[in-house]
Amino acid sequence: MKTNILGLPVKESELLVKELNVLLSNFQVYYQNLRGIHWNIRGKRFFDLHVKFEELYTDSQLKIDMIAERVLTIGGTPLHTFEDYIANNKLTVGKNISNDEKAVQLIVNSLSDLLKIERDILNKSAEINDEGTNSMMSDFISEQEKTIWMMNAWLDETL
Template sequence: MKTTIIGLDEQKTEKLTISLNGLLSNFQVYYQSLRGLHWNIKGKSFFELHVKFEEFYTDSQEKIDSIAERILTLGGKPLHTFADYSENAKVPVGKDITNDVEAVSLVVKSLSELLKIERTILDESDEANDEGTNSMMSDFIAEQEKTIWMLSSWLN
């Protein structure tokens, strides 16, 4: 078995970097949707949601950087063009959303899609004995599950 400089199976690591680039693409699209929600939200929930969406996009920006750095740590190359992101993303795109319920619903749908991807990566990183990626995905999943619960409570 050929290993990477950090001692992981090279083949399994290559598979992980592809999956992580998919997650990176989805987070970039999600991030941009959050910026749009932050800028365009209107109505009685404006003050509450304007701040919340900024919190979410700031957090996403940090996650984007962590994902890209993890790809580099594994010996891969992070995707970095909007064309790549659009081609690889599965999260819904939010465009011209001003309504609070529609905006929060978009975030819930996006986080649900991110969770699916992260759980797949969690399985792959476990199989590759990659504790670094495994830990990152576990942290992302726990945080996003809680956020979905809170936003779903807001919607109801």
């Protein structure tokens, strides 16, 4: 089996690059959703949510960079056009959302969809002993699960 400089199988790494680029694309859409609700939120919870949404989009910017750098690390090229992002998107695009509950529900739904992509990547990276990708996905998953729990608590809903 042919391996790359990291000792990972080349063919499987190329497939993993594709999956990571799907995640990258979806994180870009999530980021834009967060920017939109940050800008457009209205109502009595404005101050709290405006700050929270900024915290989330700042965190997603860091994750976007981490995903792109992981793609480069395992020998791929990260996607970087809106055309590619839309073609790979699996998230609901939130447009002109100003209601607090709709905004928080969009976050919950987006994170849930991102978790599905990340769990699939985690399974594939585990199969080839790609600890770098495993670690990143594990960290993303645990953070996002906690955020979903907190957002659902805010919505006063149960998992």
